[in-house]
Amino acid sequence: MNFKLLYEISVSLLLARWKQTLVAAIGVTFSITMFVALLSFMTGLNDLLDGLILNRTPHIRLYNELKPNETQPINSTNKQLGTYNFIQSIKPSNKGLQIQGAGAIIKSLQLDPRVLGVAPKIVCQGFYQVGSTDLTGVINGIDVAEENRLFKFSDYVVDGNYQDLKNTPNSIVLGKGAAETMLVQVGDIVQITSTKGVKMQLKVVGFFRSGLQDIDKVQSFTSLKTAQKLLGEGNNYISDIQIKLHDILQAPTIAKEYQKLYGVDAIDIQTANSQFETGSKVRTIISFTVGITLLIVAGFGIYNILNMMIYEKMDSIAILKASGFSGKDVKAVFIGIAVSIGIFGGGLGLLSGFGLSALIDQIPFETASLPTIKTYPINYNPNFYIIGGIFSIITTYFAGYFPARKASQIDPVIIIRGK
Amino acid sequence: MEKKVLEAKNIVKYFHDPISIQVLKNVQFSLNQGEFASIIGKSGCGKSTLLYILSTMDTDFEGEVWIDGVSTTGKKEAELAKIRHEKIGFVFQFHYLLNEFTVLKNVMLPGEKLGNYSKQEIEHRAMEKLRILGIEKEALKKPNQLSGGQKQRVAIARSLINDPIIIMGDEPTGNLDKKNSDIVFNIFKELAESYQQTLLIVTHDNEFAQNTHRIIEMVDGEIVRS
Numbered sequence: 001m002n003f004k005l006l007y008e009i010s011v012s013l014l015l016a017r018w019k020q021t022l023v024a025a026i027g028v029t030f031s032i033t034m035f036v037a038l039l040s041f042m043t044g045l046n047d048l049l050d051g052l053i054l055n056r057t058p059h060i061r062l063y064n065e066l067k068p069n070e071t072q073p074i075n076s077t078n079k080q081l082g083t084y085n086f087i088q089s090i091k092p093s094n095k096g097l098q099i100q101g102a103g104a105i106i107k108s109l110q111l112d113p114r115v116l117g118v119a120p121k122i123v124c125q126g127f128y129q130v131g132s133t134d135l136t137g138v139i140n141g142i143d144v145a146e147e148n149r150l151f152k153f154s155d156y157v158v159d160g161n162y163q164d165l166k167n168t169p170n171s172i173v174l175g176k177g178a179a180e181t182m183l184v185q186v187g188d189i190v191q192i193t194s195t196k197g198v199k200m201q202l203k204v205v206g207f208f209r210s211g212l213q214d215i216d217k218v219q220s221f222t223s224l225k226t227a228q229k230l231l232g233e234g235n236n237y238i239s240d241i242q243i244k245l246h247d248i249l250q251a252p253t254i255a256k257e258y259q260k261l262y263g264v265d266a267i268d269i270q271t272a273n274s275q276f277e278t279g280s281k282v283r284t285i286i287s288f289t290v291g292i293t294l295l296i297v298a299g300f301g302i303y304n305i306l307n308m309m310i311y312e313k314m315d316s317i318a319i320l321k322a323s324g325f326s327g328k329d330v331k332a333v334f335i336g337i338a339v340s341i342g343i344f345g346g347g348l349g350l351l352s353g354f355g356l357s358a359l360i361d362q363i364p365f366e367t368a369s370l371p372t373i374k375t376y377p378i379n380y381n382p383n384f385y386i387i388g389g390i391f392s393i394i395t396t397y398f399a400g401y402f403p404a405r406k407a408s409q410i411d412p413v414i415i416i417r418g419k
Numbered sequence: 420m421e422k423k424v425l426e427a428k429n430i431v432k433y434f435h436d437p438i439s440i441q442v443l444k445n446v447q448f449s450l451n452q453g454e455f456a457s458i459i460g461k462s463g464c465g466k467s468t469l470l471y472i473l474s475t476m477d478t479d480f481e482g483e484v485w486i487d488g489v490s491t492t493g494k495k496e497a498e499l500a501k502i503r504h505e506k507i508g509f510v511f512q513f514h515y516l517l518n519e520f521t522v523l524k525n526v527m528l529p530g531e532k533l534g535n536y537s538k539q540e541i542e543h544r545a546m547e548k549l550r551i552l553g554i555e556k557e558a559l560k561k562p563n564q565l566s567g568g569q570k571q572r573v574a575i576a577r578s579l580i581n582d583p584i585i586i587m588g589d590e591p592t593g594n595l596d597k598k599n600s601d602i603v604f605n606i607f608k609e610l611a612e613s614y615q616q617t618l619l620i621v622t623h624d625n626e627f628a629q630n631t632h633r634i635i636e637m638v639d640g641e642i643v644r645s
Contacts, residue, residue: 002531
């Protein structure tokens with residue numbers, strides 16, 4: 001087959017009706033633009049919403065739960081066949097919230113190749129004292145550096161510097177809501193009383209805002225050492241170990257494994273946030289449905305335009321066939337036309353899709369819950385561009401293929417004699 | 420004896436739709452090199468049908484067609500297309516030029532498809548054909564800028580590009596006025612006499628036919644004069 005000649009013919013046919021060609025190409029361009037921009041925007045939003053949970057939640061949390069002892073003493077002495085012990089008013093046993101051997105556990109976790117990072121934490125109940133009133137609060141003792149690396153702690157500290165928590169002894173990052181109630185500024189001193197009765201003066205080095213008012217009124221952060229002092233415990237006291245994994249999907253199995261291995265309670269993110277899983281899944285399904293719908297509609301548009309084009313060129317096809325071109329040549333010419341419309345329109349669509357995404361990226365979007373977000377989120381995932389590009393070529397190929405096959409089967413005698 | 424370019428042996432053709440009708444009854448004739456023949460007859464007598472059978476475009480018939488000493492019977496579609504492409508030139512009632520291309524390119528296309536010569540050579544040959552037909556000045560125009568007579572001459576130039584051994588015409592002057600018809604006729608005549616080109620033209624135009632070397636007259640699917 002003489003490709004150069006066929007190429008020349010395709011180009012001439014394309015340029016002879018350049019307006020129609022342009023309309024067809026614009027159809028492709030528009031749909032690819034919308035596909036890329038919409039998917040980038042929707043997955044951007046999706047990632048943002050996922051991030052709300054994922055950034056702040058450990059994949060696995062190791063802790064001790066307050067619960068009654070599973071083996072009550074009576075059961076070990078009275079084991080006769082056919083008898084049962086009915087025990088009433090069981091109370092949780094006071095084994096404490098401390099994770100025994102936390103230091104060793106953290107060390108061994110850090111050696112596990114599946115683990116991205118480990119951050120210890122101490123949860124401590126207490127009161128903020130303002131004048132004569134007490135506000136209840138939860139003070140979290142954290143390892144500042146690890147907490148920031150794994151859970152983007154700095155993103156949620158709105159005033160002050162989170163680093164000061166590490167550098168200043170006896171300091172605290174207060175929840176924004178609690179700070180407003182207490183009318184304190186960064187640099188002020190607040191008094192905290194823990195449930196163990198320890199009183200401490202702590203310097204406010206920053207404010208924390210999660211976006212949930214109820215949490216901001218209660219939560220505050222301090223260093224591990226300060227929390228240990230508040231609880232009157234030694235410096236090996238840890239109540240929670242937060243683990244981030246490389247692969248979040250493995251969390252449930254690894255959680256079970258750790259529970260057995262370390263003899264503590266372990267909860268994975270999927271179990272702790274099952275509503276998040278559902279929401280995320282539904283949003284993904286929605287974006288893909290919309291994306292696929294767009295592409296299919298675009299595909300039919302391209303098919304229609306090309307089909308029309310080929311019916312208009314029926315005479316030309318008959319002449320080409322009568323002057324020695326085979327059905328195969330005719331098919332190649334029309335598929336060539338279709339695919340070049342696809343490549344040209346699709347390429348332009350990818351460019352303007354990128355442009356539109358960049359434009360959306362500039363629109364201001366400020367929300368109290370996300371202090372770091374200033375504009376609408378866009379996910380510049382190259383996969384969307386690859387899918388869009390491949391799709392535009394495949395659809396135009398098929399949109400061209402069926403009419404082209406029809407064209408290749410035209411009997412020139414019928415068209416010529418029909419005149 | 421002169422070389423036989425085209426020979427039809429006992430050609431029988433039926434149309435089956437809507438009812439079986441015998442269109443051609445034992446058509447038999449042959450054409451020698453350099454002959455300028457016309458087929459005449461009333462509408463529906465089967466002359467166009469015969470032409471399309473002779474041109475190998477229609478293969479649904481009984482009998483044999485020999486072109487340049489080769490029988491077309493039993494040949495595959497691709498082989499027939501090759502024969503048609505190399506040995507037969509067509510001129511139709513309607514010019515069938517592609518408006519997307521220049522006149523020159525229209526003439527060149529079948530030659531480029533056949534690919535026996537380089538592009539420059541084909542272009543040179545195409546210009547030569549246009550010169551023979553007296554329209555070399557229009558070479559770079561688009562067909563829709565030409566008059567009907569000029570278009571038909573371009574179509575003739577196109578049919579000549581591969582040096583076919585026979586040119587077949589289906590009412591090539593049917594759409595032309597008297598003046599242009601005469602021009603086209605004179606071109607055919609010159610081709611036959613100066614270049615030994617064999618021509619077989621189906622026509623309604625009796626005056627046109629009278630001036631050809633040989634008239635084949637058909638009535639109801641039979642040749643009554645040849």
